[in-house]
Structure formats: structure tokens, C-alpha cells
Amino acid sequence: MQDFVQHLINGVSLGSIYALIALGYTMVYGILKMINFAHSDVYMVGAFAAYYFARWLGIENNPGFSTLLTLIVITMICCSLLGLVIERLAYRPLRNSPKLNVLITAIGVSLFLQYSGQVVFGADPKVFPEVMKDFVILSIGIVEIRSFDVTVLGVGIVAMLGLQFLLFKTKIGRAMRAVSANPMVASLMGVNPDRIIAFTFIVGSSLAGIGSVLVGMKYPKIDPLMGMMIGMKAFVAAVLGGIGNVGGAVLGAMIMGLSEEMVVAYLSSTYRDALAFGILIVILIFKPAGLLGKYSVEKV
Amino acid sequence: MKKLLLALILVLPLVSGCTKKENEIVIGEYDSLTGSDATFGLSSNKGVRLALDEINAAGGVKGKKISLVTLDDQGKNEEAASAVTRLITQNNVVAIIGGVASGRSKAAAPIAQSNKVPFVSPASTNPDVTKAGDYVFRVCFIDPFQGMVMAKFAKENLKIKKAAILRDVKNDYSVGLADVFAAEFKKGGGEIVADLSYQAGDIDFKAQLTQIRSKNPEAIYVPGYYTEVGLIAQQARQLGVKVPLMGGDGWDSDKLYEIGKEAINGNYYSNHYTTESTDPAVTEFIKKFKAKYNETPDALAALGYDAAKILVAAIERAPDLSGKAIRDELSKTKDFPGVTGKISLNENRDAVKSAVVIQVDGNNRKFVTTINP
Numbered sequence: 001m002q003d004f005v006q007h008l009i010n011g012v013s014l015g016s017i018y019a020l021i022a023l024g025y026t027m028v029y030g031i032l033k034m035i036n037f038a039h040s041d042v043y044m045v046g047a048f049a050a051y052y053f054a055r056w057l058g059i060e061n062n063p064g065f066s067t068l069l070t071l072i073v074i075t076m077i078c079c080s081l082l083g084l085v086i087e088r089l090a091y092r093p094l095r096n097s098p099k100l101n102v103l104i105t106a107i108g109v110s111l112f113l114q115y116s117g118q119v120v121f122g123a124d125p126k127v128f129p130e131v132m133k134d135f136v137i138l139s140i141g142i143v144e145i146r147s148f149d150v151t152v153l154g155v156g157i158v159a160m161l162g163l164q165f166l167l168f169k170t171k172i173g174r175a176m177r178a179v180s181a182n183p184m185v186a187s188l189m190g191v192n193p194d195r196i197i198a199f200t201f202i203v204g205s206s207l208a209g210i211g212s213v214l215v216g217m218k219y220p221k222i223d224p225l226m227g228m229m230i231g232m233k234a235f236v237a238a239v240l241g242g243i244g245n246v247g248g249a250v251l252g253a254m255i256m257g258l259s260e261e262m263v264v265a266y267l268s269s270t271y272r273d274a275l276a277f278g279i280l281i282v283i284l285i286f287k288p289a290g291l292l293g294k295y296s297v298e299k300v
Numbered sequence: 301m302k303k304l305l306l307a308l309i310l311v312l313p314l315v316s317g318c319t320k321k322e323n324e325i326v327i328g329e330y331d332s333l334t335g336s337d338a339t340f341g342l343s344s345n346k347g348v349r350l351a352l353d354e355i356n357a358a359g360g361v362k363g364k365k366i367s368l369v370t371l372d373d374q375g376k377n378e379e380a381a382s383a384v385t386r387l388i389t390q391n392n393v394v395a396i397i398g399g400v401a402s403g404r405s406k407a408a409a410p411i412a413q414s415n416k417v418p419f420v421s422p423a424s425t426n427p428d429v430t431k432a433g434d435y436v437f438r439v440c441f442i443d444p445f446q447g448m449v450m451a452k453f454a455k456e457n458l459k460i461k462k463a464a465i466l467r468d469v470k471n472d473y474s475v476g477l478a479d480v481f482a483a484e485f486k487k488g489g490g491e492i493v494a495d496l497s498y499q500a501g502d503i504d505f506k507a508q509l510t511q512i513r514s515k516n517p518e519a520i521y522v523p524g525y526y527t528e529v530g531l532i533a534q535q536a537r538q539l540g541v542k543v544p545l546m547g548g549d550g551w552d553s554d555k556l557y558e559i560g561k562e563a564i565n566g567n568y569y570s571n572h573y574t575t576e577s578t579d580p581a582v583t584e585f586i587k588k589f590k591a592k593y594n595e596t597p598d599a600l601a602a603l604g605y606d607a608a609k610i611l612v613a614a615i616e617r618a619p620d621l622s623g624k625a626i627r628d629e630l631s632k633t634k635d636f637p638g639v640t641g642k643i644s645l646n647e648n649r650d651a652v653k654s655a656v657v658i659q660v661d662g663n664n665r666k667f668v669t670t671i672n673p
Contacts, residue, residue, distance in 0.1 A: 003514045006539070010506040017504075123338035123375075125527050127558040134538070142513075142540055219503040221531055221559050225336060229501055264507035269497045270469055272507075 006143045007265045008258070013149035015257025017218070019156040020211035021234035022241070022249040023163060027204040030167075030244035031180045032197060034099065037106040038086055040231020041113035042079050042205050046212035047222040048121050049078035051128060060129035068131045068213070075209035083205025084198060092194070110227075117224030125223040128216035148218045155214055156250060159207060163246045166203070176200060180244075236280050242293020251291060255279065324365045325621065327352070327611065328387030329397040330408065335375020336500065337525055339553050340400040340600050344422050345370060346593055347604025348397055351612070354588070361616050369393065373404055380404035384411045384419075393417065394621050397607050400600055402426030402443075402473045409436045416623040418614075418630055422607035423572075423600050425549070426472050430649045435627050437649040439607045439638065440572060441673075443473065446548045447480025447523070449570045449655045449671045454519055454546060455488050457657075457669065458568075464494040464517035466508055466532065468524040471500055477523035477548050493517050498528065505532045509539050519543050525550040530559025537563040544568060552599045557663050567660050572599040573640040574656045574667040585639045599640070606638035 021043060028036040050071045054060040059067045090109050094102045138145040167173040175196050178186040183193040215230070216222055233256055241252025256276055263275040283291065329348055332341035349368065356365050369391045371383035380399055387393045388411070396412050398405050398421035405424035412419035413433035421429060421438040425446060430436045454460045463485055468474035482492050493515040496508040509532070512520060520536070522529055522545050529551055536545065547569040557564055575586060575596060585605060589597040597605075613636065614629035615621070636643040641653040652673060659666040 003510060006510045007507065010504075010510060014504050014506075118334045123334035123336070124342070125336075125555060125559065127555070144538075144540070146538065215503075219531055220534075221503065221527060223336065223527075225501070226503075230503075261507045264496075265511055269508050273499075 011258035011261035019253035040227030079209035242290030248292035328393035344604035351608035451484035
């Protein structure tokens with residue numbers, strides 16, 4: 001029983017990591033109807049930005065709340081800038097081309113970042129600075145709830161609520177939804193789609209930045225290929241929950257985290273990835289729009 | 301016409317580059333200079349370069365200088381295979397110093413074998429590597445030996461009866477060590493209470509470790525690479541698993557402690573050599589390596605150094621530079637005084653030598669004991 005509770009905690013903690021990245025995928029897809037495969041590499045660059053800034057500012061061995069906050073702000077800025085550059089140079093020129101072209105470009109940008117990352121940052125793993133002390137918040141027998149897990153989960157939930165608020169309660173959120181529905185008509189109503197899309201990339205990439213600091217804090221090993229697997233899982237989580245749906249991304253991420261954990265616990269660790277993706281296939285067969293997604297007919 | 305001329309101008313230097321220079325001997329090397337286990341490749345490459353620089357400074361071999369062509373396999377098997385093909389067909393190398401990882405050597409060695417180019421791997425410990433044929437050699441011991449060393453150490457020195465295994469399923473090396481450890485450990489009445497796996501690149505191991513915790517082993521054998529082992533050690537301690545972790549030479553990197561921090565302290569792994577050795581060959585090597593690169597050589601640097609030295613010694617002894625002549629001399633290597641011990645190559649072209657058990661102590665590596673074959 002204690003083991004089961006431990007597995008639940010591990011699963012939720014893993015799921016909250018996926019959730020942070022999944023929100024970025026869902027955000028960009030929701031507005032632009034494109035999958036930004038470079039998202040997980042923006043996250044990677046964010047981790048390195050935090051790493052270098054922490055060393056530069058001399059706060060690498062100075063764990064505390066202010067260090068965490070400083071690094072989060074810095075990486076959010078760096079990631080947003082990178083997101084804007086990618087949008088401007090790679091995606092905007094293709095705004096009116098077929099969806100497939102943009103998709104392939106996104107994969108290209110992703111590979112470009114991964115491999116130039118190896119040249120610029122070096123291929124061997126770096127050790128993320130200690131931004132916060134990990135301590136036990138609550139312990140029941142041998143089961144412990146640790147501060148890192150709570151922080152990551154907390155930030156994930158706050159980010160989700162923040163996004164919901166942004167999308168449904170603010171003027172710019174309404175503009176975003178308008179561009180999502182129909183950019184042409186939105187521009188007739190006085191919305192500048194280019195600016196809204198740029199803003200979407202700022203928000204999405206900032207989320208990647210927050211994610212990178214929190215993941216770096218929890219798993220202090222960063223390398224230029226770190227975005228690959230986590231990006232894949234987060235993307236699947238977003239699809240699972242219904243891509244474009246903010247709550248769905250978090251739900252999907254939790255399902256991914258928990259199912260992976262339970263597979264290792266009660267079946268075999270070799271099936272970890274296979275079963276997580278298996279669940280995706282099954283759900284997509286029976287509910288193609290994802291768990292919380294709305295099924296929409298493409299108008300021709 | 302203009303285009304044709306331009307094409308000719310572009311192609312000419314390539315063609316002329318292929319002609320062999322008369323006064324040098326070209327040795328090829330491929331290694332993972334980028335990719336997830338790049339520190340291994342970079343270390344080994346540094347060792348190789350140090351050895352060849354020394355030889356060139358002393359006048360070279362057969363009155364000729366040695367030049368080294370190093371290609372990057374990016375940590376991928378298929379890249380290793382194409383690197384070796386390129387070294388043989390384009391660079392016309394007389395011999396190849398292989399890479400570190402066994403998976404890559406398994407992909408590359410058969411190509412060297414079919415072209416009859418001698419191939420020496422510094423650190424591929426998987427037993428199958430030299431089965432590629434009689435042109436393939438290695439200067440390190442093989443996995444069964446490392447697995448056996450740790451099983452013996454666990455039973456005899458740590459007095460352990462119940463052990464768990466956490467292996468990297470994607471890695472031939474890790475699987476090989478884990479299998480032999482399990483077999484050897486059970487032989488003496490030991491019990492393997494859990495045998496779980498992970499994949500290189502994973503960052504979360506809590507599911508496996510929670511499983512292992514519930515089985516109460518007295519030690520956990522994690523024959524993986526340092527990148528994951530550091531995280532595994534941390535997460536194990538977070539879950540309150542306090543038993544020692546044990547591993548193989550894949551742990552040997554300064555990054556291990558950087559990633560694992562205090563959690564990795566006090567754990568054991570088997571290795572090829574120890575920097576604590578007082579053998580003049582070793583101290584001399586460490587001094588030269590520090591002077592050149594300003595860092596302490598790890599075991600892979602030492603193995604790269606030995607591989608290059610053994611290969612060049614064979615080239616020196618060989619009557620000519622043909623693959624067969626060099627191969628024949630390589631196979632006669634006996635009691636070669638290497639940095640990683642006295643190296644003799646047996647009939648399977650594997651090195652026969654002892655292993656050391658090291659305990660992690662911060663960034664230092666504390667010598668615990670030597671275990672002989």
C-alpha cells in the first residue's frame with residue numbers, strides 16, 4: 001500500500017513536468033493550428049540560458065527562492081526572444097503555405113537547435129545549478145512528499161489557471177481566440193493577427209522557460225538533446241487531453257505520468273514508453289479529438 | 301562550360317587530397333566527439349593524441365611521422381560504420397583505433413575486418429566485439445570479467461547476499477555486465493531480488509527505485525553510464541534507499557560526482573586503472589596528460605593512450621605497412637607495459653589483465669582493491 005502511494009506521488013510529480021511542456025504545445029496549436037515541434041528545443045535552450053546566467057551572476061551555489069525567481073524570469077525572457085525569432089524567420093514566411101510545410105519546418109528548426117546546441121554548448125551533459133533546497137514536506141511512513149514535487153505541481157496548476165484567465169477573461173485573450181477561429185475575419189475586426197501570433201509565441205516560449213528551470217532543478221542534468229524525449233511525451237500528453245485545450249494538456253500529462261509509473265511498477269520497465277504511447281493510440285481510436293477536445297469538422 | 305570549369309576547380313583539391321603523402325603513416329580513429337556519451341570519446345581521443353604526439357616527437361615510426369585522422373560518430377552506430385568506411389576508402393589508413401562504446405564497435409569492426417585493416421578498440425568491453433574477426437583487437441578487459449569482478453567484490457568484500465540490478469536495456473554494455481553479474485552472484489548462493497531496466501536518456505527512475513526499495517536488497521548493481529547513474533543515485537537517496545550502488549567503468553567521469561553530488565559518494569565501481577597507482581608508468585602518464593590538457597586523465601584516456609602505443613609498437617615491429625603484417629605483430633603483443641597494466645592479447649584478441657575496484661569519494665577515486673582474472 002505504501003508502495004502504491006509512493007508510485008502515485010512519483011507519477012503525479014512526473015506528470016506535472018510533462019504538463020509544463022504540454023501547455024506550450026497546446027497553446028501554439030490552439031491559436032495557430034500548427035504543432036511547434038521546436039518547442040521542446042526552446043525549452044532546452046532555456047535550460048542552458050539559466051545555466052550560463054546562473055554562473056555569470058554568481059548565483060549558481062546560492063539556493064533560495066530569489067535565485068529560483070531570478071532564473072525563471074531570465075529564462076522566460078531568453079525563451080520568448082528565441083520563440084519570436086523562430087516565428088519571425090521560420091514560420092511567418094510560411095503563414096500562407098500548406099500546413100505540412102510548416103510542420104516540416106518546425107521539425108527542421110528542432111533539429112537545427114539540437115545539433116547547433118551540441119556545437120555551441122558542447123555535447124557532454126552539464127550540471128544545472130542548485131536553485132532551491134529539496135526538503136521533505138510531509139512524510140507518512142516511508143512515503144515522503146518533497147518540496148520539489150510540490151513546487152513543480154504548483155507552478156503547473158498556476159500556469160494552467162493563468163492561461164485560462166488570459167484566454168477567456170482578457171482582451172488579448174479574446175483576440176487570440178478570434179485569430180484561432182478565423183485570422184482573416186479577425187483582421188477585419190481590427191485585430192492584428194501577426195501581433196497576436198507573436199504574442200502567442202511569447203507566452204508559449206515563456207512556459208518552456210519556466211519548465212526548463214523547474215526540470216533542471218529536479219533533474220540536474222542538462223544536455224542539448226534533453227528536449228527530445230520529454231518533448232515527445234509532452235506532445236503526446238497534449239494530444240491525449242485534446243490539443244488546443246489548456247485543461248486537457250494538464251489532464252493528459254497526468255495520465256501520461258501516472259501510466260508510465262504504473263507500467264514500471266506493475267508490469268515491466270521496458271514497456272514504459274510503449275504503453276504510454278499505446279494508451280494514446282487507444283484513446284485516439286475511440287475519441288479522436290482527445291479527452292477534453294471538441295470534435296470539429298474542417299470546412300472546405 | 302563555365303560551370304564545368306568551376307566544378308573541376310572545386311573537385312581538384314579533393315582528388316589531390318587523396319594521394320598519400322610518402323613521409324607519413326596515416327592512422328584512423330573514430331570516436332563519439334559529440335552525442336550523449338561524448339566525454340568518453342573526447343577522453344579517449346586525448347589519450348590517443350598524447351601517445352602519437354610523444355611518438356612523433358621521438359622521431360616517429362620507421363623514420364616516418366604518424367598523422368591521425370579522427371572522425372566523429374556522434375554516438376550513433378550507423379555513423380561509426382560510415383566513419384570506418386570513409387577512413388579506409390578515402391583516407392587510406394593503415395590501421396584504425398576504434399571507439400569507446402561497444403555497440404559502435406560492433407557496427408564498425410566487421411567493416412575493418414572485411415577490408416583487412418587492423419582495428420584496435422581502446423575500451424569496447426562487450427565480448428562480441430572481437431568476434432568480428434582476426435583483425436579486431438582490444439586493449440581492455442571484457443564485460444564478463446567486469447561483471448564477475450563486482451559479483452566477487454559484493455560477495456567477498458561487502459558480504460552481501462541479496463542484490464538488485466538496474467540495467468540500461470538499450471545498451472549492450474550494460475546488459476552484458478548485468479547478465480554476468482547476475483549469473484556470478486547466484487553461483488555463490490546470492491539472490492537477485494529485482495532486475496529492472498531503464499533507457500539511456502531517461503531522467504526519472506523513481507518508479508524502478510520504488511520497486512527495488514520494496515524488495516530490500518543489500519546493494520544495487522547499476523552498470524550504466526555516468527549521466528544516468530548520477531541521477532539514479534540522487535533519486536535512490538531521495539527515496540531513502542541507503543544501500544551501496546555498484547557499477548562498471550561506465551561510471552568513470554568527473555561528471556558522475558557533479559551530477560550525483562553527495563548521493564554518489566561511497567559507492568563502488570570496477571575500473572581499468574587507478575590514478576592512485578605509484579607505478580612510474582602511470583605517474584609519468586598522469587604528469588604528461590595534465591601538462592597537455594590541464595585535467596586528470598580518466599580510465600578512457602589511459603586506454604586510448606595504451607591502444608595507440610600498442611598499435612604503433614606493432615607497426616614498428618612489422619616488416620611492412622600491409623594490414624596483414626601489422627595484424628600479425630599486434631597478435632604477438634605480450635606483457636606490454638601499459639598505463640592500465642601489463643597487457644597481453646590472448647587468442648581471442650582480448651587483453652588479459654586485472655581490474656581495480658574504486659570507491660567514489662567526491663571528485664577523487666579511492667582505490668579499494670585489485671581483482672585478478
